Amino acid sequence: MGAFTNAAGCLTGGANNEKPNPSDAPLTTLFGPDSTVIPAETLRAQDAAEREERVPLARQATAVEKEMSTWTCVRAFWPAVLQAIILSCACIMEGFDLVLITGFLTNPVFRRRFQCPDMSLDEKVCEIPASWQSAIVIGPTVGQIAGVLLSGWLVEKFGYKRTFMASLVALSGFIFIVFFASSLTMFLVGLLLCGLPWGVFQTLTTNYASDVCPTPIRAYVTAWSNVCWIIGQCLGAVTQRALVSNKTMLSIQIPLGLQWVFPLPIFIFSLWAQESPWWLVRKGRTDEARKVLTKLVSQSRAPEGYSIDGQLAMIQLTNADELRETNGTGTGYLDCFRGVNRRRTEISTFTWVIQNASGSALMQWSPYFFQRAGMSPDQSWNFVIVQYVLGLVGTVISWCLLSRFGRRTIELWGLGLLTLVLATCGIIASVGLNPEIVGWLSGSLLLLYTLVYGCSIGPVTYALVSELSSTRTKSKTINIARMGYNAFGVFNCIVTPYQLNPTALNWGMKTAWFWVVFCVVCFVYAFFRIPEPRGRTYAEMDWLFAEGISARKFASTVVPRFGDERKGGEGASSPVEGWEKKGAGGVGDGEAGGLPRTGSLGSSNAPRVATVESVDGDGAEEHPGEEAEGKKRRFWFWGRK
Template identity: 30%
Template sequence: MSDLEKEISPSGSVQELRDAAHHNALVTEVMDKQITKWEAMKRHPYACFCILTMVWVLISTSFESQAGGTVISIGVFREDFGHLVDGSYVLRSTDQSILSGVPLATQIVGQWLGSWLADKFGKKWVIYGGMLTSCAFVGMEFAATTMGVFIAGKTLNGFSLGVIQASCVSYVADISPLPLRGLSTALCNISFSIGPLVVFIINYCVANFKTRWAYRAMLSSQWGFAAVSLVLMLLIPESPTYYILQGKVDKAEQAYRRLLGDPVAAVNQVTVVKETVLEAEKISEGSTYLDCFKGVNLKRTMVSCVPFMSTSFSGVAFTGSYTTYFFQLSGLDEQKSFQYTCGAQAISIGGCIASLFIVDRFGRRNNLIYGLLSICLCDLIIGATATASDSKPEVLNVCIGFMMLYGGIYNAGLGSVCYPICAENPTSALRTKTVALGLASGNLFSMMWSFVIPYVFNPDQANLGGKTMFIFFGISVLIWVHIFFFQTETAGRSYDEIDEMYASGIPLRKFQHYTSKLANIDVGLTEEEKAVQVKHVEEL
């Protein structure tokens, strides 16, 4: 018997209170489903502030990830850390591979370890600690005068960023009111477009400096983002779900009082989470990484992680890292290539913004299926036009155009919907670990492509150029078939409903047609009845 069950173990009149608590939880879930997004924002402004704080923290991590890699394009950096070849300074290929691959590997380790730390010590303080250590490791990058020290700083910083990211996404999913859950988790994706855009703009402003500040200005800017994050983190509460999983119900209620600004709503929400956790424990006990792969949790882990894995195989591993280089090989000068890259990044952010309006309207499953289908078409068009441009140079403009549009199309569907899918499908006890597995799986395959693509794309290797996208097209078609049969629809569903659907054993693709127990709940309560239920819950 779990601690929560012991706390409300039924006997005599306690059974009545237990039934009242269960009914109150169901009523609260039904009423939450009837609130619009705008009403939720007006009712819970502090919860919205906490969500935006986490989005800012994620912007900081994406800025730091991009800044540490973008400096290699700055001439002064290559002079300080590279060697002279045919009259120009270049970095050794081994150093480039280490800079692109090894920090991703440590980021994966950080995501795995960070989720365990968050479940043990709390998400807020694990994120705070990750940000502090990141500041220290940025200092190593800033002060480095040898490539070894710079790589060490960037590698250790990658670990800190991994610790932060999984906990941030899980925290957002924990505290978001049901009507805002899809929008708020999709907001996590926009942070990974805003950070790089800021990096590109700073790079444009400092790249022509003739001193070490050409790249140190970029690195030191990370401290500004981190400083704001550290201040904002002090103003938000710990995740109430963490407190409930630790058996600290009073602290969970206090956290919800701050988040929701309503004592009655706080009590109701604590009841909902307690009931959801109890129902999940009946299906599967345990909250270790191994439990993610046991019984029905294996399905939930697969559904949560496959979308993140598909991002790496969709082609974004190529378009995200090789756009500028591709433009230059296509005949554009460095300045115009940079301008086109900034334009592509702006379109990418536009796709993220568009996703906020469609992630709930069209649902998780449809966004993923049609989003990946759109990416397949883009991959095919880019590959075909790159092939045709060998004999018809004018077709190259079409190829460049779709390379610029790619990020917007990707983020409007596939790129953004991964986050709500990964946050909604796990149980409450396994959410942080499953999010870590999802992010880590995406990073793992991105790391693989960082080593493979140069040998496929570069002129001195296979020299496929834009035809590289044919590879991603073929893989994406196979993933699309898998997603069609095994992707769930969880938009607008409470966590309790999602647990119920998995427990029922219905086919994953038919979740959207399932009628849950909430359909039979009557919410026509008077204020006096609601007050009685709240009193019962408080007595528990």
């Protein structure tokens, strides 16, 4: 039975205790449940009986969540943080293997085994053709696209936990094909199959972390996926560096065999991990969701006012509101392109595409690039190791930046600085300096590029995509976004070898000019389209997108919360002005005067985020006029009138 049927059953259960008719359930396909439109009257009737009880609980839960400091949140929700962090370690395997793939292309033992087995290592070993180089790197990327597509259906049908564990088992089996490959074709097939579980890990870990962690720490925990990816790359580089002088098959077999080290301990831990409470609510399994919520928080360290019932009510109301806002549509892939979800899907997709469209291919191909620039194998792998260490340092710096600046601000500054670094690389490669000097300067600039990337668009992208999508279609939206990322990755895999390969275009570091153009385009898009989700709950993001608020005004827009409403004053051009003119009623405690309390990530340096926690209900039916000047607007968070 489809996810939509279960979600609707959850809403109707409290009203009339009637179970949905199985014959009326939408069929579940690869693209999710079929979208059956439900009349608005039916939707309102479904949760009317429980809404009156849930709204106060949800309002209190939201106020508590937004008032928590980052450290308080970590101490209280350490079980959720720990589970999200360890499950995200699956991304280490992807980063590790991607470095192995590009590193093998520079390994003379690998080239001799699969391309020219009759040649001696004492001779100059032949190059693997650029077409095969592209195929070897594209293979796992294509597998990842298929894995991401399948994960959306698998997660919605079986849940995060079972899908994750099955993917670990599948990966352990597929590694055998790569390990015992005797030809490039067999090696490519093994990489293609390994890409399937890698694709699942790419999005499932981010989705899971954003589901189980509260707003104050969501950005930090989702960004941890980027850290795991860099850790895997760093381990892969260290392994390759340690074996760079080994001229036996062990230089290939040891790195490939190390892939079996990761799945088993992660699988054992995943047995203890909890299912996503948001997924359980969508399935109508409310009692299980309540039990899971109790295991995701340390009750002895929970902040004052926190309650499991309040947290559950907030999840239920957010789910119900999104169901109503989309007029009862389902949770399939096609629903990501309907109504307000279309904008959310577009922004999420291009946000992730920006990672691949900003020149990051040069980092992935750095071993090959450094050696083509004239460095010895030892020097090139030393640079690669430093590169990934700088990536880790950059991610740690990004956590400090996230506590002081918004995601949008970090994204824009990062793109601007990356454009400057790439332009400098292009200038150095174009002025005709000594090739050896160009090699060292370009290597140093690539390290600087890695540091800037690690401070900005690398980790911030994970925070953005996890907060921009609606909770009902989050899994599918992030999957679509990642497929866009991987699709552009295929483009990178085709273009980059030809740009760097001496038997093809042989651009060398002049390739940087190619990516400068893309960086400028990405900056313009980010400025006009990517909003600021910092400090916003999922419910507040739903309202901002439903109202069609401009991306540049997300941070300053006043958002009513949990059934509260407010009318702007005479001539008010914004909800904030309405508050000022009317002498706003109490915020939370009913005291008069002042703007609504602001939300933040818990830092005293956080920018003010306009929200409305509680507004008087007096005059709820007043001023229904629609004058153009001095227009009175009515805001209903849980279903607008």
